[in-house]
Amino acid sequence: MRIASLGSGSKGNATLVDTGETLVLIDCGLPRKEMELRLASQQVTGSDIDAILVTHEHGDHSRGVSALSRAYDLPVFLTAGTASSRQFASLTRRVLIRPGDRFALGDLQIAAEPVPHDAREPVQYCLQQDHLKLGILTDLGSITPHVLKAFAQCDALVLEFNHDPDMLMRGPYPRSIKTRVGGDFGHLANAQARQFLDCADTTNLKLLFIAHLSQQNNRPELADAMLAGWSDREHCTIIHATQESGFEWVDVDRVTTAPKAAVSG
Secondary structure, three states, X not given: OEEEEEEOOOOOOEEEEEOOOOEEXXXXXXXXXXXXXXXXXXXXXXXXXXXXEOOOOXXXXXXXXXXXXXXXXXXXXXXXXXXXXXXXXXXXOEEEEOOOOEXXXXXXXXXXXXXXXXXXXXXXXXXXXXXXXXXXXXXXXXOOHHHHHHOOOOOEEEEEOOEOHHHHXXXXXXXXXXXXXXXXXXXXXXXXXXXXXXXOOOOOOOEEEEEOOOOOOOOHHHHHHHOOOOOOHHHOEEEEOEOOOEEEEEEHHHOOOOOOOOEEO
């Protein structure tokens, strides 16, 4: 199993997961033409993709879904709440799922996990191939017992480090947006991401991708600093997912040891 990001942040999110037999795209928050350019940078074309998995309807996760699906006749998996957004009205290959569903795509076993976020029916995904488990966990405002259980024992995890609360409060956003982002149905602060790592079972974790950093309300070094003293850090490779280029392909099953310092992707 390998994973690549095509971009991560408030301007657009998209993640590729490939087993050699099955290739899925999780979210498509960039316009079709930009997506095609970024796919090509990872030596992928739209016709290589087997399915698109959508987490929720917000534009930075869904902007290019319908256009890419129509262009390459791709099935799109999404909840009924997400599908009720009119941007998906033109989908011709819509597969409705429910939060909590388990289903197979090729040799991938996929779990759609409910999360607290201010969307119509949001989910995040765990993907499993044989003994390997990959979690995609962004766009949630708080850590619930269900989230801790569902994303336990991941070998690789894409985890939201969205904002620093002080930067958010001092930043340019209107008060209503600050309240939303910092609320229980908004986005994870750096300290909340660390809380997840301290409380979840991360004994198998070999790869941690720091994702969905706010360009206005966070800095990579603040996210890194929050990991100081995390007991599993020396056993885990840490990679930053950037807005401009995400990160290059990483083979989950080939990572056995990790440097103690974070690396940027």
